[in-house]
Amino acid sequence: xxxxxxxxxxxxxxxxxxxxxxxxxxxxxxxxxxxxxxxxxxxxxxxxxxxxxxxxxxxxxxxxxxxxxxxxxxxxxxxxxxxxxxxxxxxxxxxxxxxxxxxxxxxxxxxxxxxxxxxxxxxxxxxxxxxxxxxxxxxxxxxxxxxxxxxxxxxxxxxxxxxxxxxxxxxxxxxxxxxxx
Amino acid sequence: xxxxxxxxxxxxxxxxxxxxxxxxxxxxxxxxxxxxxxxxxxxxxxxxxxxxxxxxxxxxxxxxxxxxxxxxxxxxxxxxxxxxxxxxxxxxxxxxxxxxxxxxxxxxxxxxxxxx
Numbered sequence: 001x002x003x004x005x006x007x008x009x010x011x012x013x014x015x016x017x018x019x020x021x022x023x024x025x026x027x028x029x030x031x032x033x034x035x036x037x038x039x040x041x042x043x044x045x046x047x048x049x050x051x052x053x054x055x056x057x058x059x060x061x062x063x064x065x066x067x068x069x070x071x072x073x074x075x076x077x078x079x080x081x082x083x084x085x086x087x088x089x090x091x092x093x094x095x096x097x098x099x100x101x102x103x104x105x106x107x108x109x110x111x112x113x114x115x116x117x118x119x120x121x122x123x124x125x126x127x128x129x130x131x132x133x134x135x136x137x138x139x140x141x142x143x144x145x146x147x148x149x150x151x152x153x154x155x156x157x158x159x160x161x162x163x164x165x166x167x168x169x170x171x172x173x174x175x176x177x178x179x180x181x
Numbered sequence: 182x183x184x185x186x187x188x189x190x191x192x193x194x195x196x197x198x199x200x201x202x203x204x205x206x207x208x209x210x211x212x213x214x215x216x217x218x219x220x221x222x223x224x225x226x227x228x229x230x231x232x233x234x235x236x237x238x239x240x241x242x243x244x245x246x247x248x249x250x251x252x253x254x255x256x257x258x259x260x261x262x263x264x265x266x267x268x269x270x271x272x273x274x275x276x277x278x279x280x281x282x283x284x285x286x287x288x289x290x291x292x293x294x295x296x297x
Contacts, residue, residue: 055262061230062258065251068230142231 049134
């Protein structure tokens with residue numbers, strides 16, 4: 001029962017989740033070598049995630065026939081769903097702000113991409129999960145939702161869970177190219 | 182007319198119709214503008230939630246090509262979006278796989294056969 005939700009993916013078109021986690025770990029290590037400062041690495045990871053999100057959202061919408069969200073709660077559900085489709089298991093959605101424009105994605109007692117990670121003490125400012133924030137931000141931006149994401153809790157740094165806090169900023173309008181009318 | 186000009190004109194047309202349609206409607210629109218017809222042809226429009234716009238002209242027999250355009254969106258994500266070597270937006274699509282699959286899809290569509 002403990003393996004529930006972690007069934008191996010038998011689909012030939014998909015790769016094993018562990019492979020992704022290990023590859024990502026190697027990638028972070030390499031970026032860290034190249035950029036040295038954890039702050040710079042965070043920026044690169046955010047960018048990496050953003051580029052993933054921008055493309056992934058097309059795939060997600062086209063394949064699952066997702067209609068437009070009517071409110072932010074639906075958006076939260078979709079993000080949750082997307083995690084299930086692409087990372088194998090889904091986070092809990094919770095900690096809604098009373099105004100309804102801020103929520104958290106929570107993975108209890110785990111980090112979805114950090115199973116094999118041990119954090120050295122001198123790298124505590126490195127945000128290993130930054131790539132997830134970038135992916136969510138990129139994906140939502142494509143559907144005209146501007147969000148700000150912070151990492152509220154990080155399991156790898158000794159917290160009880162990994163928690164991403166997502167705040168709704170504004171709706172982006174379809175911009176006309178300059179000079180067009 | 183240069184292709185470039187034509188694209189701009191079409192973009193303007195679609196943007197105008199979209200905003201016009203939305204303003205005329207007494208209620209919140211779900212789908213919005215989908216197609217318009219003349220006595221010679223019909224122009225179909227589908228916009229993905231990510232603002233990618235798909236347009237196709239057809240004869241008058243084809244009433245709605247929305248499903249077809251949505252399938253084209255699917256092909257687009259599989260052949261263009263998933264290719265990391267292609268910039269995400271704003272480039273002419275030159276993927277051979279996209280073109281081949283698009284042709285097959287359109288030719289198999291019941292609307293294609295209704296010509297004769």
